[in-house]
Every structure is written in C-alpha cells, then in structure tokens.
Amino acid sequence: SQQGEEDPQALSIQEGENATMNCSYKTSINNLQWYRQNSGRGLVHLILIRSNEREKHSGRLRVTLDTSKKSSSLLITASRAADTASYFCATDSIGSQGNLIFGKGTKLSVKP
Amino acid sequence: DAGVTQSPTHLIKTRGQHVTLRCSPISGHKSVSWYQQVLGQGPQFIFQYYEKEERGRGNFPDRFSARQFPNYSSELNVNALLLGDSALYLCASTEGNEQFFGPGTRLTVL
Numbered sequence: 001s002q003q004g005e006e007d008p009q010a011l012s013i014q015e016g017e018n019a020t021m022n023c024s025y026k027t028s029i030n031n032l033q034w035y036r037q038n039s040g041r042g043l044v045h046l047i048l049i050r051s052n053e054r055e056k057h058s059g060r061l062r063v064t065l066d067t068s069k070k071s072s073s074l075l076i077t078a079s080r081a082a083d084t085a086s087y088f089c090a091t092d093s094i095g096s097q098g099n100l101i102f103g104k105g106t107k108l109s110v111k112p
Numbered sequence: 113d114a115g116v117t118q119s120p121t122h123l124i125k126t127r128g129q130h131v132t133l134r135c136s137p138i139s140g141h142k143s144v145s146w147y148q149q150v151l152g153q154g155p156q157f158i159f160q161y162y163e164k165e166e167r168g169r170g171n172f173p174d175r176f177s178a179r180q181f182p183n184y185s186s187e188l189n190v191n192a193l194l195l196g197d198s199a200l201y202l203c204a205s206t207e208g209n210e211q212f213f214g215p216g217t218r219l220t221v222l
Contacts, residue, residue, distance in 0.1 A: 030209070031209050033209075033210070033211075035213075040151075040200055040216075040218075041215055041216065042116075042202060042213045042214050042215040042216050043155070043202065043204075043213040044213075045210055045211070045212060045213070048209060048210055050209075088154050088155075090154075090155075092209060096168070099145065099157045099160055099168045099170070100145075100147075100155075100157065100204075100211060101157065102147075102154030102155045102156070103154050104152075104153055104154050105153075105154050
C-alpha cells in the first residue's frame with residue numbers, strides 16, 4: 001500500500017522558475033527521502049531528512065519536514081529542463097526496519 | 113565505483129512462466145531490497161535481505177521469493193506469472209539509512 005501522497009500529481013513550469021512538491025504520510029517515521037526518476041528508469045536518491053530535522057539543503061534542493069502535520073515539501077530552485085522527471089517521497093516508518101514506503105509521485109515538466 | 117547493477121534490462125514472458133531477476137549491490141553493502149513499480153505508481157516493497165537472511169517482506173503472494181548469496185548479490189524469483197506482474201522491478205542496496213537503486217528490470221508478461 002502507498003504511504004505518501006504527493007501533491008500535485010503533475011506540475012509544468014518554465015525554466016528558471018521554482019518548483020514545489022508536497023508529500024503527506026500517515027505513520028510515524030524515522031526519516032523521509034526524496035527520489036527522482038527519469039522516464040521509468042532507476043531512482044536517484046536526492047536527499048534524506050531525519051525526523052528530528054526541520055529543513056535541509058542540497059544544491060538547488062530544499063526539503064522541509066513537519067512531523068506534526070506528517071508532511072514534507074521539496075523545493076527545486078531555478079529549475080532547468082534537465083530537472084524534468086518524476087519525484088517521489090519515501091518514508092522509513094518506525095518499526096519497518098528500513099523498508100521504504102513510496103508515494104505515487106509528482107511528474108515535473110520544465111519547459112525551456 | 114560501480115553502482116547497483118541489475119540483469120536483465122528487459123524481459124518478456126508469457127503467463128504461467130517463471131522468471132529470475134538478478135541484482136548486485138554496491139561493493140561493501142550487505143543489505144538488498146526489492147521493489148515492484150507498476151506503471152504510474154510509486155515502487156512497492158517486496159523483500160529485504162541482510163547477510164543472507166530475510167529481514168522483511170511486503171504484501172506479495174508466495175509466488176514471489178528471493179534469496180541472497182554469500183557475495184551479497186540477490187535473486188528475485190516469480191512463479192506462475194500473471195499479466196499483473198508486468199512492472200519495473202527495482203533493487204536497492206542500503207548504507208545506513210539511504211537506499212541506492214539500480215536501473216531496474218522491465219518485465220512484460222503477455
């Protein structure tokens with residue numbers, strides 16, 4: 001079963017704009033991870049945020065986590081056409097022994 | 113360093129057949145997980161192995177089985193294939209809390 005729900009399901013923006021994707025989940029977590037997937041290929045790990053962290057940055061990526069609302073957001077700043085991909089959040093729930101539960105993903109399209 | 117490798121890349125089978133998918137984790141990683149990703153959905157957890165022992169199993173029927181070898185590579189076996197087994201099968205190796213995924217095997221069941 002899916003744990004998370006990404007919002008929006010699809011997002012289309014122009015190059016240079018910022019893209020924000022949201023993720024909600026249901027159970028208590030150890031950490032939350034964001035992945036990128038290009039055209040049905042393997043998943044690329046973007047960033048991990050632990051349950052005791054509220055914000056994390058990596059290059060043009062900014063992730064926030066609100067455990068009281070069971071939600072996270074991924075912000076991609078100054079987007080590029082190469083950022084076009086599907087983005088998934090995945091939660092490592094307490095007691096899951098590290099097995100990840102994924103949402104359905106947000107399909108991001110960045111137009112040049 | 114090589115990342116996670118999976119073979120084959122693509123596979124076409126017919127209903128009722130069985131299939132074996134293979135995965136080699138990143139060197140030094142002892143844990144391997146398998147996920148199934150149906151078109152338009154996020155990956156769903158199937159199995160996790162650590163040091164050749166099954167550590168977790170998702171909500172999949174007994175037709176799905178897996179094992180891990182002494183060199184930490186792994187096989188996923190699916191028997192009596194159904195049309196609904198058509199999917200991208202992803203393998204991930206784990207270091208700490210992070211899972212690193214391979215390119216996947218695209219299985220089509222006709």
